[in-house]
Amino acid sequence: MDRATRPRRTRLWAGAVTAALALSLTAAVEASAADVNNAKNAGFESGLANWTCSANSGTTVSSPVHGGSAALRATPAGQDNARCSQTVAVRPNATYTLSAWVQGGYTYLGATGTGTTDVSTWTPDSSSFKQLSTTFTTGASTTSVTVYLHGWYGQAAYLADDVSVFGPDGGGGTDPGPTVPGAPTGLAVSGTTSSSVSLAWNAVSGATGYSVYRDGTRVTAVTGTSATVTGLTASTAYSFQVTATNAAGESPKSAAVTGTTAPTGGGGGGTLPRHAVTGYWQNFNNGATVQKISDVPGQYDIIAVAFADATGTPGAVTFNLDSAGLGGYTVDQFKADIRAKQAAGKKVIVSVGGERGTVSVNDSASAANFANSVYSLMQTYGFDGVDIDLENGLNATYMTQALRSLSAKAGPSLIITMAPQTIDMQSTSNAYFRTALNIKDILTVVNMQYYNSGSMLGCDGKVYSQGSVDFLTALACIQLEGGLTPSQVGLGLPASTRGAGSGYVSPTVVNNALDCLARGTGCGTFKPSRTYPDLRGAMTWSTNWDATAGNAWSNAVGPHVHALP
Structure with a gap:
């Protein structure tokens, strides 16, 4: 809120965000044991080889990293959003999972030239590495796509590591595909109401999503490291577990935690009116x-x-x-x-x-x-x-x-x-x-x-x-x-x-x-x-x-x- 009459600085984000679109996979090539990571130098262990960064905005650093010994660090400046991209060989009519681990300022991940619907996803600034993930399907004559990361104007530098374009071998991939992730740790109840329990857990390396189980039954799936399970009964104890997932499969379940819903009418407010x-x-x-x-x-x-x-x-x-x-x-x-x-x-x-x-x-x-x-x-x-x-x-x-x-x-x-x-x-x-x-x-x-x-x-x-x-x-x-x-x-x-x-x-x-x-x-x-x-x-x-x-x-x-x- 303003103390003074002067206008506050306006933050402009117009056109900044594009949501990943749902894709029809009916004509897609099914994933198989031959699927690979088609990105080259996906962990930036060879510097910026195979990558092009706008306005010399990118470099590699040895810390912090998500895996290996290096990660990308790219810094937006002026009218440049620090776009780093790579052309990746792919197969026509095939489905690919695009993912990357990112940290720092606003970060966007996407693919263009797919021959169908180009996709992107994003995250606001993050103090630790988190995974961005989306999927795309190539067109009937598409043999290469451009994958990219970028930040946002005037925002902090971003870090990226372990990029993956996982799917049928397009003839140019050299990095290994994902393995089944480990079980999540640190599962804890972060909040309750009379009808819901909120959960949070630690990120799992290589995971693209998480499944939440209530009393042994899968109730929801999320891409982040938190979830709220709703539709519960007041003053009732429930057992929760979480698994990590990616293209290779689902992890074992985490250790269980118990969450007890609040009595009816939870939440602060005293005698406030309904509205x-x-x-x-x-x-x-x-x-x-x-x-x-x-x-x-x-x-x-x-x-x-x-x-x-x-x-x-x-x-x-x-x-x-x-x-x-x-x-x-x-x-x-x-x-x-x-x-x-x-x-x-x-x-x-x-x-x-x-x-x-x-x-x-x-x-x-x-x-x-x-x-x-x-x-x-x-x-x-x-x-x-x-x-x-x-x-x-x-x-x-x-x-x-x-x-x-x-x-x-x-x-x-x-x-x-x-x-x-x-x-x-x-x-x-x-x-x-x-x-x-x-x-x-x-x-x-x-x-x-x-x-x-x-x-x-x-x-x-x-x-x-x-x-x-x-x-x-x-x-x-x-x-x-x-x-x-x-x-x-x-x-x-x-x-x-x-x-x-x-x-x-x-x-x-x-x-x-x-x-x-x-x-x-x-x-x-x-x-x-x-x-x-x-x-x-x-x-x-x-x-x-x-x-x-x-x-x-x-x-x-x-x-x-x-x-x-």
Whole structure:
């Protein structure tokens, strides 16, 4: 969220992402024992032999590597996306599995010149090696394809290793094909609700996917190292195992873990209404209408006080009311206004972060400091909980630890909300998304910011531009289908054109998106595969900018949210 009137830097991702397409394999050559890896120098053990990298962007490094003694490191610069490619000999009318292990900045893997449908896949930045994989079928006269990796403009360098184009021998392959992977290790329960159990495990070298078993029965397959098993019964124990798979077969099952679902009604929120509106209240004057908490309209169910500030102690935060900037608003008045809102059934929480927030929770000590300091603010001012609006990154492991510690102190009535940027919720592997899933049993709502983001990927694999119903619904779908319950998903929008650098939409568009998701009406070109009547609602930055515009946003969106099914 912005403290100042100047627009935030807009992140542009237009046209950046292409989803791997499903392919018909009816005419494909079946895999056989003669299948090979048709890529040459696939592990970069011979430097960049057989590879061409744009603008001299590529080199080889000895560490970190996924296998062998070398890996590719390619660095985007300026208008160059660090594209490294190789022409691979293939057979016509044949099916191939293209894969690579990648680490670092945004990384794309794909194939062109297939003679049928060219394919690609991608991943956001990753702190450890993870596998990208897709398949393609060659055309009737195709004897070679170009496989490539590239990064993205202005992003960090990426690493790549152990590239494979596995399938019938095209006459040029020299590297060995895959072997059956080993059993996954580190399987653990990362979160539970009354109807689901979330799991995570360690990556397995050579695996292209994983199968999840519940009580001995295969229930789902994923390509990443986490999964959420849904449709479970409350307060029930289940046994889970995972296997690793690739073109050579399936591994033995992992050691079993037991996950017990929460009692009915899991998730944070206390006595919040079924559908709720969140508004950020500015503890500073940046040109928007200056307000007291008592001035915030009754349409707002959750008021997020922006912002708590970092201290000299790692992870710890404090809150300082800007009495001078708010026209002499005193701490005693502030506390009394919070109590009055709570008496009216509203929740008032303290928000941590914002565009310029520098709170870092990166180890156990800072996690404890965060929990202790937020709980102290709750006791001092009467806050009902905390909002996580860290726009400069967070550590999923230790933020999870911090919020669970806070929950243990504050009890089941604790409100926990989040306001990630769109890029933070594009994939369940992103730290924000992982944190949300990790605390799903105590999380109230994620109000993603659908603004200041440019174009982004929707759950259908298409790219949508901000400022439309489709942008809101197709991006919300990622969270709704990625493991969060509908009651934990809200749509975050600016209250006016002055509230953000870009992405403002009229309240009518917000209401149409809410109807599309909750009722199946009012949709644009994107239509969700099902409806989500439990959708929590909407959020805006800010109640102050709303007041500046005559409360047009809350007057239109508030009643609409509260009238959802």
